[in-house]
Amino acid sequence: xxxxxxxxxxxxxxxxxxxxxxxxxxxxxxxxxxxxxxxxxxxxxxxxxxxxxxxxxxxxxxxxxxxxxxxxxxxxxxxxxxxxxxxxxxxxxxxxxxxxxxxxxxxxxxxxxxxxxxxxxxxxxxxxxxxxxxxxxxxxxxxxxxxxxxxxxxxxxxxxxxxxxxxxxxxxxxxxxxxxxxxxxxxxxxxxxxxxxxxxxxxxxxxxxxxxxxxxxxxxxxxxxxxxxxxxxxxxxxxxxxxxxxxxxxxxxxxxxxxxxxxxxxxxxxxxxxxxxxxxxxxxxxxxxxxxxxxxxxxxxxxxxxxxxxxxxxxxxxxxxx
Amino acid sequence: xxxxxxxxxxxxxxxxxxxxxxxxxxxxxxxxxxxxxxxxxxxxxxxxxxxxxxxxxxxxxxxxxxxxxxxxxxxxxxxxxxxxxxxxxxxxxxxxxxxxxxxxxxxxxxxxxxxxxxxxxxxxxxxxxxxxxxxxxxxxxxxxxxxxxxxxxxxxxxxxxxxxxxxxxxxxxxxxxxxxxxxxxxxxxxxxxxxxxxxxxxxxxxxxxxxxxxxxxxxxxxxxxxxxxxxxxxxxxxxxxxxxxxxxxxxxxxxxxxxxxxxxxxxxxxxxxxxxxxxxxxxxxxxxxxx
Numbered sequence: 297x298x299x300x301x302x303x304x305x306x307x308x309x310x311x312x313x314x315x316x317x318x319x320x321x322x323x324x325x326x327x328x329x330x331x332x333x334x335x336x337x338x339x340x341x342x343x344x345x346x347x348x349x350x351x352x353x354x355x356x357x358x359x360x361x362x363x364x365x366x367x368x369x370x371x372x373x374x375x376x377x378x379x380x381x382x383x384x385x386x387x388x389x390x391x392x393x394x395x396x397x398x399x400x401x402x403x404x405x406x407x408x409x410x411x412x413x414x415x416x417x418x419x420x421x422x423x424x425x426x427x428x429x430x431x432x433x434x435x436x437x438x439x440x441x442x443x444x445x446x447x448x449x450x451x452x453x454x455x456x457x458x459x460x461x462x463x464x465x466x467x468x469x470x471x472x473x474x475x476x477x478x479x480x481x482x483x484x485x486x487x488x489x490x491x492x493x494x495x496x497x498x499x500x501x502x503x504x505x506x507x508x509x510x511x512x513x514x515x516x517x518x519x520x521x522x523x524x525x526x527x528x529x530x531x532x533x534x535x536x537x538x539x540x541x542x543x544x545x546x547x548x549x550x551x552x553x554x555x556x557x558x559x560x561x562x563x564x565x566x567x568x569x570x571x572x573x574x575x576x577x578x579x580x581x582x583x584x585x586x587x588x589x590x591x592x593x594x595x596x597x598x599x600x601x602x603x604x605x606x607x608x609x610x611x612x613x614x615x616x617x618x
Numbered sequence: 619x620x621x622x623x624x625x626x627x628x629x630x631x632x633x634x635x636x637x638x639x640x641x642x643x644x645x646x647x648x649x650x651x652x653x654x655x656x657x658x659x660x661x662x663x664x665x666x667x668x669x670x671x672x673x674x675x676x677x678x679x680x681x682x683x684x685x686x687x688x689x690x691x692x693x694x695x696x697x698x699x700x701x702x703x704x705x706x707x708x709x710x711x712x713x714x715x716x717x718x719x720x721x722x723x724x725x726x727x728x729x730x731x732x733x734x735x736x737x738x739x740x741x742x743x744x745x746x747x748x749x750x751x752x753x754x755x756x757x758x759x760x761x762x763x764x765x766x767x768x769x770x771x772x773x774x775x776x777x778x779x780x781x782x783x784x785x786x787x788x789x790x791x792x793x794x795x796x797x798x799x800x801x802x803x804x805x806x807x808x809x810x811x812x813x814x815x816x817x818x819x820x821x822x823x824x825x826x827x828x829x830x831x832x833x834x835x836x837x838x839x840x841x842x843x844x845x846x847x848x849x850x851x852x853x854x855x856x857x858x859x860x861x862x863x864x865x866x867x868x869x870x871x872x873x874x875x876x877x878x879x880x881x882x883x884x885x886x887x888x889x890x891x892x893x894x895x896x897x898x899x900x901x902x903x904x905x906x907x908x909x
Contacts, residue, residue: 331711333718386893392711393653394896397847401889404844412882527722534715575729575836582722586701589716593708 305439307556312446313507315548317525318532319450319457319541320500326539326599327466328493329473331392334399335501336525337406341379342372342502343509343520344410344417347426350510357418365429369506376502377495379406384494389487403522410517422516429510442511449507450545453500458541460496462606469493470539527581528555535588537595540602547595551584620754625873631762631831633869634769638824639846640853640861641776642817648793648856649813650706652713656697656721657821658843663724664690664822665829665838666732672739679739680764683826690822693724694814721840729836737834765827772820773862780858785812793856844885845872848892854902864902867891 317335324330346368348359379402387398410417417423430441460466468489471479480486509515528551536547558580562573588595639661646654667686671677677685697720705713746757780786785808792799792809800806821839828838849868853860868888875887895903 329711331714386897390896390900393714394851394900396653396655396714397844397851398889398893398896401844401886401892405886405889408883408886412880523722527718530715530718571734572730575726575734577726579723579726579730582719582724582726585719585722586716589712589719590701590704593712 302439305443307552309439309443309446309511310556311549311552312443312450313504313511314529314532314552315450315545316446316453316504316507317501317529318536318544318548319453320497320504321529321533322497322538322541322544323457323460323469323493323500324497326533326544327461327469327473328490329392330388330490330494330497331396332399332494332497333396333522333526333530334401334403335529336520336522337399337403338376338380338498338501339505339508339525340406340410340515340517340520342376342505343515344423344505345375345502346372346506347423347509347515348416350427351423351425354418354423356421357415357423359416359418359423365427365510368510369503372502372506373499374502376505377499380495380498381491384491388490388494403526407517407520417517420517422514422519424514426509426513426515428513446507446511449503453503454541454545461541465489465492523578523581527585531581531585531588533595534585534593535595537597537599537602539599540595540597542602543595543597543599546597550596554584555581620751620756622874622877623751624754624756625876626870627756627758627762629870629873630866631765631869632873633866634765635824635827635831635865636842636845636849636869637862637865638769638772638820638827639842640849640865641773641858642819642821642824643846643850644853644855644858644861645789645793645813645817647850648858649789649796649809650702650713651796652710652717653847653855654817655714655717655843656724657817658839658841658846659721659724659728660690660694660818660839661821661825661828661842662728662836662839663693663825664818665825665834666728667822668826668829669732669737669739669834679826679830683768683823686826687819687822691815691818694818695811698810698814725836725840732836734836739830739834761830765831768823768827772823776816776820776858779816785809789813841885845869845888848888848895851892852895852903857902860902867903 317339321332321335324332346365349361349363349371350365350368351360352362353360383398383402387395390398411420413419428438428442429445430438433441468479468484472484472486472489476486512519529548532547532551533544534547535551536545537543555577558577559573562570562576565573594600639657643654643657646652646657664686667689668679668682671682671686672679675682701716701720702713705716744759744761746759749756749758780790788799788804788809789812791802792804792806796806799809824842825839828842845868846865849864850861851864852867853862853864868891871891872884872887876884879887
């Protein structure tokens, strides 16, 4: 029973971090139509920033300032936001596919940087001994407290994004996604709105990266691979319902359940197949992506359902007011 | 001086590989109107098909190249029939996401069938031709000659095809204006098949060449995707002729960059060039059409 409970705590923590990532991508892709397939870059930058700010000073590399955890989390968001600002400044005027390839390039450069700049990041050896939040609570309660931290942050991010989506700001974003020229014609600075959405989403990705790093306690350049960090998030958002805030969270939990379930399945394979298990699961991700697009391209909770809900609520509020 | 020329040779070899990838990417972009992110993984697939022919059927590599490339086309046509064709009426970006899915499926299949380890076409070291030059010498492996010669032949054949055959002219027409092409009675579905055929054939050969130049591993094509895209964008995406110039420029720039920057950042060079092009000449250096 205990094992089951502690697995449930672990499951909810990781799924919660993925839900934060999925919400972040929802701001960029779901609302604004910005094609970011370099999520891993912003996650890795966030994770490393927080780790280097909070870890104890080390003899082998310069990072490690031993600052308190909240400083690390804020630092992670700021660094990811700054990176996103410069990437966005250059590429957001361009069409979706150019942004897509540019984000792949950023992810590659971030990977090379983390690997080669050993003086800062300790290179391929990675950084261990990352401070864990609530470590003083001991082996039993620490994971529970960490899970609650993830859930609280998830709730905050959810509330803020849902609020922003319904606000005029979110309406402009969706209008840009649907028809850029109309928005330009009504006197909005399309590029500024895009940049805001891109930077906001990336900052949240940086936060998720920091959470992940302090949850796992170790970072290395290889720990951030595009498959689990970028494409899994895409499948989550698209399956859950791109543009639908609840859908983004629902998709994260469902797809994480399938993904971790597939690990149990591949664990049952004969030992000589074990090295292939990762490949099999990568194929599964690709297949899920294609199947959702072919058969349910609005996702489980579609944006139009959400819109209907919004309209009904607005009507209720008007009736109450008038 | 010899060192410089040596890098130029490496650059031309890499440029040949990138050109073959970029032409296909540019063609599919021009005619199917979406960025085909599985292009790199089709390069990988072609390379591994050739590996099977060489290692198991004991065919010479030169004979394996066309057979492996044709087999890769078949896979692409299946992907088109099952996936891309059904999504062609939606927005292009949906096709882009689908092609990312196809890329993951292909890479997974390659790893499951051929294993995750690094492999080579022929074990042992190829003795290079040594050409003395000034104070040093330039070394060229026989495989390098095959790669550069092969790319030259294929590019020339493509030129003849696009300029002088009915299908080639129809392809250019469709790339310029799909509606007008349809009205003139061009069978657009047939052109789509030809586009896949030519684009994927060149990609597969590029993948095999990449395997001959270095080694085969399941992400060989995915790693090439970034420079291949950079080449296509540099040449003005949608323009196969620009892709040739773009491929050669990126190949040379990547190799020559090692003179001035840390070689471990070599892959970043193509990205830097791409970003510069996107800022200053978003339509491509070679005056691509507006995007």
